Amino acid sequence: RKEVEQDPGPFNVPEGATVAFNCTYSNSASQSFFWYRQDCRKEPKLLMSVYSSGNEDGRFTAQLNRASQYISLLIRDSKLSDSATYLCVVNSGASGGSYIPTFGRGTSLIVHP
C-alpha cells in the first residue's frame, strides 16, 4: 500500500462547479499536511496547509480526518485557471526529529467553459 494515495483523475468539470479531492495516508503518526498545486511544466507551489480544525481560503476548503487518515480539498465555483494537478503532501517524523514529506501522485483537474 502506498503511503499517500490520491485518485489521479482527471476530474473534468464545468466552470462554476464544486469539486472535491481526497487523499489517504497510511502513517498514523503523520504530523502535518498540505495541498500543493502544480501547473504543467512548473514546480509545485503551496496551495494551503491543512489544520486539524479545517481551514478555508476563499474558494478553497481543506479538512483533515485523523481517525480515517484522510485529507480533503474542496474547490467551490471552479475557474478555468484552477485547471492543474493537485498534490497531497504528508509530513511524517524521521530519525533525528526531522520531518520527511511524502507526496501523493496528484489529482488532475480540468475546468472547461
Add this chain to the structure above:
Amino acid sequence: SAVISQKPSRDICQRGTSLTIQCQVDSQVTMMFWYRQQPGQSLTLIATANQGSEATYESGFVIDKFPISRPNLTFSTLTVSNMSPEDSSIYLCSVQIGQEYGYTFGSGTRLTVV
C-alpha cells in the same frame, strides 16, 4: 517563504556524462531535499541533504549515482552521474521554512539524456 534559484533550468546531455544541478536559497535552512519527477508521476524523494553531514538517500538511490554536496546552509548541488536515457526527468530541490509553512521548490531542471 524562501526563494530558491535552481540552475540549469534544462539540459540535453549525452549518455555516460554527468550533470551538476545547483540550488541557492535566500535564507539559511537546515535541510534541503532533492526530488525527481518523471512525466505524469509524482515527486520521488532522492535524498535529504544536511549541512555538515552526508546526505541521506532513499531506497533505490545511491551516492555514487547521485552525489550531493551541501557546503553551507544556503547552497546544495546534486550530480546525476554516468547518465542514461532512464535518467531523463525533472529534478527539483526543496526546502522547508518551519513545519507549518510547507515546502518551497526550485523551478526544476528538465534533463534529457540522449
